[in-house]
Amino acid sequence: MGKAKRRKQEQTMDLFPADAESGREAGSYEMLPSVWHGDDPPLLERMLDFYPRKPPKKILDATVNKGRFWERSSRPVTGLDIDPQHEPDVVGDCTAMPFPNGSFDVVVYDPPHIPNQGRDKIKDFNTRFGLGEKSSAVNGYNFTHLYPPFMTEAYRVLTPEGVLFCKITDYIHNHRYQWAHIEVVKAAVAVGFCPCDCIIKVRKGPIIDPRWNEAHHARRHHCYWLVFRKSKKCE
Ligand SMILES: C[S@@+](CC[C@H](N)C(=O)[O-])C[C@H]1O[C@@H](n2cnc3c(N)ncnc32)[C@H](O)[C@@H]1O
Numbered sequence: 001m002g003k004a005k006r007r008k009q010e011q012t013m014d015l016f017p018a019d020a021e022s023g024r025e026a027g028s029y030e031m032l033p034s035v036w037h038g039d040d041p042p043l044l045e046r047m048l049d050f051y052p053r054k055p056p057k058k059i060l061d062a063t064v065n066k067g068r069f070w071e072r073s074s075r076p077v078t079g080l081d082i083d084p085q086h087e088p089d090v091v092g093d094c095t096a097m098p099f100p101n102g103s104f105d106v107v108v109y110d111p112p113h114i115p116n117q118g119r120d121k122i123k124d125f126n127t128r129f130g131l132g133e134k135s136s137a138v139n140g141y142n143f144t145h146l147y148p149p150f151m152t153e154a155y156r157v158l159t160p161e162g163v164l165f166c167k168i169t170d171y172i173h174n175h176r177y178q179w180a181h182i183e184v185v186k187a188a189v190a191v192g193f194c195p196c197d198c199i200i201k202v203r204k205g206p207i208i209d210p211r212w213n214e215a216h217h218a219r220r221h222h223c224y225w226l227v228f229r230k231s232k233k234c235e
Pocket residue numbers: 062063064065066067068069080081082083086092093094095110111112113128129130
């Protein structure tokens with residue numbers, strides 16, 4: 001695309017953010033907005049059309065749970081989960097995956113993000129989102145230590161130029177802001193991934209701990225979809 005055409009497209013995005021979000025054709029490609037107000041499945045569908053260099057033949061959801069990401073999808077997805085109660089395609093550990101090298105074109109990762117919760121009996125967060133897992137003091141009461149072994153495995157099972165999508169939520173825990181998305185980027189870069197993009201997904205409601213009377217951090221109304229490529233370059 002020429003400089004003039006690109007600038008015109010950028011101006012269109014500045015002036016008409018709604019058009020940018022709708023993905024309306026403003027240039028020679030369908031845009032993907034960097035802030036997403038909808039659900040995960042339609043966003044994933046757009047991401048799968050947007051980032052892979054060719055239509056993915058094999059997709060791994062490494063933390064599939066009940067497979068809510070794929071309910072209306074016809075994508076070729078293999079679901080992995082460590083917990084057999086979710087009845088994934090494969091029961092296994094995403095930090096030691098039971099797949100040969102280069103098995104998938106895309107890996108999707110939505111790890112448990114808030115450890116040591118579980119007092120909220122009203123919601124079934126524990127089984128739905130894996131929030132029942134515990135993290136010890138040695139691990140800073142967070143799940144950061146799981147990222148490096150997962151990244152090693154994701155890199156191994158991806159084809160060259162394959163892409164990794166990570167849904168990551170920062171949160172407040174143990175009286176500290178937990179910078180999960182930064183830890184994920186660090187772990188990905190350490191194994192050789194090229195960090196390529198970041199989409200902010202706006203949540204319908206913030207995560208609220210029923211024990212909080214007064215909070216001194218902004219309420220988390222968003223999470224991130226981070227995009228990595230097994231390549232030296234993003235584009
Ligand atoms: C946040 S949930 C995923 C939710 C899913 N994306 C959905 O929308 O239905 C995290 C899942 O990761 C699984 N999990 C936790 N540790 C794992 C591991 N080491 N290997 C594979 N799955 C794991 C949990 O059992 C849980 O089902």
